[in-house]
Amino acid sequence: MSTIxxxxxxxxxxxxxxxxKAAPEAAKFRFTAMNEWKSGTHSRSLIHGFYGVGxxxxxxxxxxxxxxxxxxxxxxxxxxxxVEFLLHALAACxxxxxxxxxxxxxxxxxxVRSTVTGDIDLNGILGLDPGxxxxxxxxxxxxxxEGDAPPEKLRSIVEQSRARSAVFDVITNQVxxxxxxx
Amino acid sequence: MSTIxxxxxxxxxxxxxxxxKAAPEAAKFRFTAMNEWKSGTHSRSLIHGFYGVGxxxxxxxxxxxxxxxxxxxxxxxxxxxxVEFLLHALAACxxxxxxxxxxxxxxxxxxVRSTVTGDIDLNGILGLDPGxxxxxxxxxxxxxxEGDAPPEKLRSIVEQSRARSAVFDVITNQVxxxxxxx
Numbered sequence: 001m002s003t004i005x006x007x008x009x010x011x012x013x014x015x016x017x018x019x020x021k022a023a024p025e026a027a028k029f030r031f032t033a034m035n036e037w038k039s040g041t042h043s044r045s046l047i048h049g050f051y052g053v054g055x056x057x058x059x060x061x062x063x064x065x066x067x068x069x070x071x072x073x074x075x076x077x078x079x080x081x082x083v084e085f086l087l088h089a090l091a092a093c094x095x096x097x098x099x100x101x102x103x104x105x106x107x108x109x110x111x112v113r114s115t116v117t118g119d120i121d122l123n124g125i126l127g128l129d130p131g132x133x134x135x136x137x138x139x140x141x142x143x144x145x146e147g148d149a150p151p152e153k154l155r156s157i158v159e160q161s162r163a164r165s166a167v168f169d170v171i172t173n174q175v176x177x178x179x180x181x182x
Numbered sequence: 183m184s185t186i187x188x189x190x191x192x193x194x195x196x197x198x199x200x201x202x203k204a205a206p207e208a209a210k211f212r213f214t215a216m217n218e219w220k221s222g223t224h225s226r227s228l229i230h231g232f233y234g235v236g237x238x239x240x241x242x243x244x245x246x247x248x249x250x251x252x253x254x255x256x257x258x259x260x261x262x263x264x265v266e267f268l269l270h271a272l273a274a275c276x277x278x279x280x281x282x283x284x285x286x287x288x289x290x291x292x293x294v295r296s297t298v299t300g301d302i303d304l305n306g307i308l309g310l311d312p313g314x315x316x317x318x319x320x321x322x323x324x325x326x327x328e329g330d331a332p333p334e335k336l337r338s339i340v341e342q343s344r345a346r347s348a349v350f351d352v353i354t355n356q357v358x359x360x361x362x363x364x
Binding site: 024043075087095098099109118121144 | 188189190198203213214215216221223225227229232235243249256257261264267272276277278280281282293297299300303305308315322326327344350353360362364
């Protein structure tokens with residue numbers, strides 16, 4: 001019998017949980033993005049190294065990510081906008097959690113799709129209205145999820161993923177950010 | 183004399199500001215990411231359409247973004263992790279702002295680099311320690327910025343970008359997020 005459910009290696013998932021239980025320090029991670037300005041609102045980030053499970057590591061390959069503004073926001077449209085990357089991060093975090101939680105509960109998924117929308121009033125970042133915040137005013141996530149379990153069980157998998165999502169926590173709660181110039 | 187500074191079309195930038203001043207509704211934007219689960223912790227987002235300046239629009243091309251976990255987090259490493267996309271979003275937002283603010287102030291930039299690191303203790307998302315949050319505990323941004331202005335002026339450009347950054351606001355303040363399952 002296969003030990004892979006939803007593409008998740010369930011014994012390895014549980015072994016990882018046990019390993020962290022035995023050595024909580026292993027769970028301390030530091031992620032890094034190195035960004036370089038290209039021109040105008042276009043920049044590119046390199047994502048490769050990260051620290052975790054007690055040592056410095058690298059992804060199997062380096063990932064380059066371009067970001068830019070579209071023409072209507074005075075950019076060259078060389079990549080998604082920074083705020084669109086936030087929506088992708090949220091969708092991807094919740095979806096990874098859905099697959100893991102479903103696998104851990106023995107539910108086989110056949111499809112998971114989500115649409116994430118964010119409303120933003122640029123009077124904030126343009127400095128035209130002090131009563132308008134810079135960032136999103138609200139974000140809405142809509143999932144469709146299919147698998148070999150009743151709707152209520154599938155729904156509870158999404159709920160458990162939300163309750164344990166790193167990106168959901170970052171966006172709905174506050175993270176202290178320091179900005180330094182060398 | 184060129185009206186382009188740092189790749190920023192400064193007259194268009196100011197014209198955009200004036201246009202929004204005259205019609206504040208134009209600044210209401212809705213961004214969207216459409217995500218599809220692939221396998222395990224791997225998913226892919228499509229970023230193409232967005233609403234702004236009174237109508238539905240599209241980027242000049244569709245952007246596909248893969249996200250995954252590395253092997254040490256029981257994934258296939260098919261893309262950056264969701265939480266790394268957050269760091270990229272923050273770097274890219276601050277950097278776009280730096281270029282715009284510098285251009286508006288007549289400062290020519292020759293280089294802008296940043297490194298963004300985020301510390302996260304996965305005892306939170308693994309559910310092993312109720313005292314540990316799911317998301318980043320702190321995020322640090324370090325900039326190096328070069329251009330035809332004294333260090334103090336360059337530093338103030340970064341500060342102004344931080345003060346007007348959409349992603350900085352989202353991460354350091356709270357955004358309400360709804361999650362629904364159809």
